[in-house]
Every structure is written in C-alpha cells, then in structure tokens.
Amino acid sequence: RKEVEQDPGPFNVPEGATVAFNCTYSNSASQSFFWYRQDCRKEPKLLMSVYSSGNEDGRFTAQLNRASQYISLLIRDSKLSDSATYLCVVIAGGTSYGKLTFGQGTILTVHP
C-alpha cells in the first residue's frame, strides 16, 4: 500500500465550480498533514496545513479524519488560477519534521 495515496485525476471543472480531493495515508502514527500546490515544472508550495478540527482558508477547506486515515481538500468557487497539481503531504511519526511524504498529486484544470 502506498504511504500517501491520491486520485491522480485529472479533474476538469468550469470556473465557479466546487471540487473536492481526497487522500489516504497508511501510517497511523503520522503526525502532521498538509496540502501543497505544484504548478507545472515548479516547486511545491504550501497551500495549507490540515488540523483534526478542520480548517478553512478563504475558498479552501481541509479536513482530517484520523480514524479513517483520510484527508480532504475542498475548493469552492474555482478560479482559472487554481489550475495546478495538488499534493497531499504527510509527516510520519518518529521522523524529522521536514521529512515530508508526498502523494502522487491530483491534477486540477479549471476552464472558462
């Protein structure tokens, strides 16, 4: 089983749509969770951390379900500029904080 598993997509949605991405992780001792964004041939950039209580940042909402080892990202009112690959990222327990384990990424294309 992959350490971090995502639906690779691609997701093609019109502007203004709501889209949701899911991610599962295999290590139950994982301690920190993030969503990163990666534009084509660019570096990953932190989009938001994911907390057990769920958290929201503008149009983006992240949820964590530790019991199911499941993380989600919801994007509301999609913009053209949201087109990118969204990376689910986990820090496993017992490892150094900066050792990130990345999922394969979910490709999102927002069209006019």
Next chain:
Amino acid sequence: EPEVTQTPSHQVTQMGQEVILRCVPISNHLYFYWYRQILGQKVEFLVSFYNNEISEKSEIFDDQFSVERPDGSNFTLKIRSTKLEDSAMYFCASLGDRGLGGELFFGEGSRLTVL
C-alpha cells in the same frame, strides 16, 4: 519575501560524470533538505541536514550522493557518478521553525538530465 535559491536551473551531463547542485537556503534557517522528483512521479525525500551533519536519509540517498555545507550560506548535493535514472528535478528546501506549523520553503529546483 525570503527565498531559497538553487543553481544551476538546468544541467545536462554525461552518464558517469560528477554533478554538484547548489542551494542557498534562507539565511536564518537551520534545517536543510534535498528532495527529487522524476518527471511524472511524486516528490521524494532524499536527505535532511542539521548542525553540519545528516540527520536522516532515504534509501535513494546511497553512496553516490553526498551533501555538504561548505560555508555559512551554501548547501550542496553531489552525485559522484551519475546514472540515467538520476535524471530528475532536485529541490532544495529549508526550515526555520521546527515546531508544528513551521513551513518548509522550497527552491525552484535544478533539473538534471543525464545522457
């Protein structure tokens, strides 16, 4: 905004040649990392570095790889004898606050092509 800078942006080399990729982390950061991403694949951890020594490394980071912080600003990744499968984008990253919520900052990457 402070940033991590990497050079070269793209390097083409022949198989068996040595390559050094350079990184200048954010100035007050203490923790440094190398990641790589083979085209079309996920980003993978290679190595973490703190206090002038490797703190953790992955299975990928074999004897062909080494890291060094030769002075107060640069952080380098050396591949001694490149193989075709070393072709990838290599990202340097640095971290200032190791507590929960500290953000890892990535450089723009160095694309290595091994022929």
